[in-house]
Amino acid sequence: MAVKQKTILAVEDEPKILEVITSFLESGGYAVFGAETGAQALAIFERENISLVLLDLMLPDMPGEAVCQRLRQSSRVPILMLTAKVEEESLLNGLGMGADDYITKPFSLKALGARIEAALRRANEDVRPLLAKHAFGDGDLIVDFEKNTVKKRGEEVLLTPSEMNLLAALVKYPGKVFTRAELIEIALGSAFDGYDRAVDTHIKNLRQKIESDSKKPDYIVTVHGLGYKFGG
Ligand code: CA
Numbered sequence: 001m002a003v004k005q006k007t008i009l010a011v012e013d014e015p016k017i018l019e020v021i022t023s024f025l026e027s028g029g030y031a032v033f034g035a036e037t038g039a040q041a042l043a044i045f046e047r048e049n050i051s052l053v054l055l056d057l058m059l060p061d062m063p064g065e066a067v068c069q070r071l072r073q074s075s076r077v078p079i080l081m082l083t084a085k086v087e088e089e090s091l092l093n094g095l096g097m098g099a100d101d102y103i104t105k106p107f108s109l110k111a112l113g114a115r116i117e118a119a120l121r122r123a124n125e126d127v128r129p130l131l132a133k134h135a136f137g138d139g140d141l142i143v144d145f146e147k148n149t150v151k152k153r154g155e156e157v158l159l160t161p162s163e164m165n166l167l168a169a170l171v172k173y174p175g176k177v178f179t180r181a182e183l184i185e186i187a188l189g190s191a192f193d194g195y196d197r198a199v200d201t202h203i204k205n206l207r208q209k210i211e212s213d214s215k216k217p218d219y220i221v222t223v224h225g226l227g228y229k230f231g232g
Contacts, residue, residue, distance in 0.1 A: 006051040038062035047139035072098035078119040136232035170230035
């Protein structure tokens, strides 16, 4: 059975440890992004669909707790703290900041693997969607349902509630063709006859906000004779 590959963000400023963790996880079938600073970690998290974060507590630019807190503002991604024994007090703070679990250095790779699997399993059992944030086109477009924000090339774009509803429906069902009637119901919350053009207007405005070229849209694609679908 093909299992969708999970992506792990490993945040650790000790290059040797990062390297060992990365090759271990990659050999276990995970995709891994490594970050050596908190700022790098936050930038990668913003750009990629991360399934789990391994977070060292002592980073050169900001404490791991601060990274954790920032991640928790927008995501329920499982966060596993890496900590040394002397940092136990900080660790408790870290858990208060929303980390899911911790592992004390030095740890065995086997133990790390088991903790990661357990955290991913718990996240899977969570009925809430793990990915509240969707990134497309290498981070060109980021739709964050938890913060209710949309970013185009890193800049926040302001959508009207109708535009946000339309985009949300399209993003949540990529590839599904929505008829104009379905979209007008989604955008306005009720079905109206004869308001098809209103959908076209919303779509046109949305394209101007999120497409690089609204004449050649990548995200909101017209399906001739049927309606629209999400192509990101
Ligand atoms: Ca460190």
